Amino acid sequence: MSAFSPSRNSGAQKMNNNNVNSVVIVGGGTAGWMAAASLARYFEGRSASITLVESETIGTVGVGEATIPSIRDFNASLGIDELEFIRATGATFKLGIEFVDWRQPGEHFFHPFADFGQPVNGVAFHHYLNRLNTDNLEDYCFAIQLARRGRFAQPHSDPPTPLAAYGYAYHFDAGRYAQFLRDYAERKGVKRIEGKIAHVTQNADSGFVESLQLDSGETVEGQLFIDCSGFRGLLIEQTLGAGHEDWRRWLPCDSAVAVQAERMDEPTPYTRCTALEAGWQWRIPLQTRTGNGYVFSSDFCSAERASEALLERVPSPLSEPKHFRFIAGPRKSVWEKNCFALGLASGFLEPLESTSISLIQTGISKLLSFFPESGFNQHDRDEVNRQHWHEFERIRDFLVLHYKATQRDDTEFWRYCRNMPVPDSLVHKMALFAHRGHIVQHEPEAFEPDSWLAVYWGMGIRPDHYDPRADKVPSEVLQKELEKMRGMITQASEQAMSHKDFIARHCSEKR
Numbered sequence: 001m002s003a004f005s006p007s008r009n010s011g012a013q014k015m016n017n018n019n020v021n022s023v024v025i026v027g028g029g030t031a032g033w034m035a036a037a038s039l040a041r042y043f044e045g046r047s048a049s050i051t052l053v054e055s056e057t058i059g060t061v062g063v064g065e066a067t068i069p070s071i072r073d074f075n076a077s078l079g080i081d082e083l084e085f086i087r088a089t090g091a092t093f094k095l096g097i098e099f100v101d102w103r104q105p106g107e108h109f110f111h112p113f114a115d116f117g118q119p120v121n122g123v124a125f126h127h128y129l130n131r132l133n134t135d136n137l138e139d140y141c142f143a144i145q146l147a148r149r150g151r152f153a154q155p156h157s158d159p160p161t162p163l164a165a166y167g168y169a170y171h172f173d174a175g176r177y178a179q180f181l182r183d184y185a186e187r188k189g190v191k192r193i194e195g196k197i198a199h200v201t202q203n204a205d206s207g208f209v210e211s212l213q214l215d216s217g218e219t220v221e222g223q224l225f226i227d228c229s230g231f232r233g234l235l236i237e238q239t240l241g242a243g244h245e246d247w248r249r250w251l252p253c254d255s256a257v258a259v260q261a262e263r264m265d266e267p268t269p270y271t272r273c274t275a276l277e278a279g280w281q282w283r284i285p286l287q288t289r290t291g292n293g294y295v296f297s298s299d300f301c302s303a304e305r306a307s308e309a310l311l312e313r314v315p316s317p318l319s320e321p322k323h324f325r326f327i328a329g330p331r332k333s334v335w336e337k338n339c340f341a342l343g344l345a346s347g348f349l350e351p352l353e354s355t356s357i358s359l360i361q362t363g364i365s366k367l368l369s370f371f372p373e374s375g376f377n378q379h380d381r382d383e384v385n386r387q388h389w390h391e392f393e394r395i396r397d398f399l400v401l402h403y404k405a406t407q408r409d410d411t412e413f414w415r416y417c418r419n420m421p422v423p424d425s426l427v428h429k430m431a432l433f434a435h436r437g438h439i440v441q442h443e444p445e446a447f448e449p450d451s452w453l454a455v456y457w458g459m460g461i462r463p464d465h466y467d468p469r470a471d472k473v474p475s476e477v478l479q480k481e482l483e484k485m486r487g488m489i490t491q492a493s494e495q496a497m498s499h500k501d502f503i504a505r506h507c508s509e510k511r
């Protein structure tokens with residue numbers, strides 16, 4: 001019997017299906033502490049017991065530094081002060097991602113958390129550029145112009161101008177973020193137990209998890225168990241056998257190697273993702289160091305070659321190369337019986353668009369909206385599992401687009417990506433855009449239409465036709481308006497403070 005194969009408690013059904021207010025969280029990585037902080041907030045003013053078990057010996061995955069703007073909503077939902085959080089986690093600001101060498105070596109484009117231009121007469125902006133047969137989409141995005149100049153400003157408060165139509169996220173040290181949330185959660189009464197879980201006991205009749213036995217001999221009981229144990233999925237997989245989908249045929253990267261480097265003198269307000277021979281490299285600037293890693297496919301590159309390639313590009317690392325293996329795809333269900341999985345335990349998609357931490361967040365929001373206050377219900381579980389699956393599918397398609405649309409044919413890896421069949425849902429989306437510039441959204445979609453536009457356009461896909469309603473604006477008026485908008489964006493971006501100065505003035509980290 002493996003350490004985690006469940007034992008069946010043959011005694012009476014202990015699970016009380018009413019008033020679920022005793023929650024046990026397994027794991028103290030980013031997912032565990034995000035869940036603990038949110039549950040502490042959820043139960044504020046009510047009687048509840050929240051216990052988190054983690055093992056320092058096992059440790060956490062120890063990577064995960066780039067986020068998307070929804071992280072700001074998460075922090076706000078906990079009442080966290082932004083500047084205090086930045087100082088505590090050594091964070092920098094992130095306006096988006098620069099993609100280098102993806103379409104062809106030597107070419108680059110930017111995916112901002114922002115809109116491009118503004119719709120005119122209800123017609124999306126890119127149709128007007130297509131009508132003029134012009135390529136300079138990035139000139140109409142304030143966030144990109146700030147990023148290209150190494151500057152940062154918070155969005156203007158006046159929504160109708162293009163100077164307001166963007167969001168931002170952070171790069172931070174995920175370990176310090178977990179610690180920050182741990183302090184928050186413990187202040188609100190969450191109990192932390194240090195220890196390695198050696199055994200899981202399930203109810204003999206229902207299969208519900210009843211308790212965890214630690215190496216120390218201690219038993220931890222609960223009504224609801226949140227599995228934040230990382231890739232291993234201690235409860236959701238090893239105990240309840242939920243299963244894991246394998247999407248490597250579409251997302252062939254299954255490995256990564258990471259090193260840390262000196263901090264950048266002028267930290268960029270964006271992540272850089274550079275396509276390499278069998279995958280891509282991330283560069284993420286924090287206040288005190290720079291995170292670097294090579295995400296690659298083991299079918300096309302050995303771990304040794306990947307380390308070598310990374311170290312050629314990061315010649316003086318501050319840490320030994322650390323290797324990771326993963327499978328792209330979701331856990332087939334995240335809510336089984338009385339166990340709800342979050343974070344890496346719920347599935348994984350490579351970090352190209354920094355979606356993992358945001359998936360923890362949306363997982364928590366499903367947990368809270370379907371919280372089994374007065375008992376467990378199969379319809380709730382089915383709905384959560386359905387939403388989880390679709391959310392993963394939408395992100396998968398967005399990621400696959402980055403590979404499929406490449407024009408590179410210089411290595412076996414890129415030739416594979418170019419020629420691989422892609423999911424029908426993506427075939428459909430790409431065909432709609434290529435024909436007449438339609439960008440369709442399917443529920444629940446993590447990325448807005450302008451994110452899709454940034455990648456379509458950046459990868460060189462142009463619609464064959466534009467929306468004929470774009471012809472209603474006379475050509476001279478259109479040219480003049482575009483010039484005005486470009487001028488306003490350029491001028492405002494030149495006036496903004498450098499990212500480095502913005503941090504120094506407002507939120508230099510506490511040491």
Ligand SMILES: Cc1cc2nc3c(=O)[nH]c(=O)nc-3n(C[C@H](O)[C@H](O)[C@H](O)COP(=O)(O)OP(=O)(O)OC[C@H]3O[C@@H](n4cnc5c(N)ncnc54)[C@H](O)[C@@H]3O)c2cc1C
Nearest residue numbers: 027028029030031060061064066197229230343344356357
């Ligand atoms: C190469 C790579 C790069 C990434 N980059 C990004 C990024 O830029 N942005 C982003 O959003 N995400 C990124 N991620 C994902 C991100 O790291 C994770 O989503 C995040 O850290 C959450 O991890 P976790 O808490 O689910 O798991 P972990 O950090 O693995 O934590 C698991 C916890 O479970 C505990 N545990 C496990 N077994 C036991 C046991 N038997 N007994 C007691 N405790 C146990 C461990 O001690 C630990 O506390 C990246 C991931 C990888 C692999």
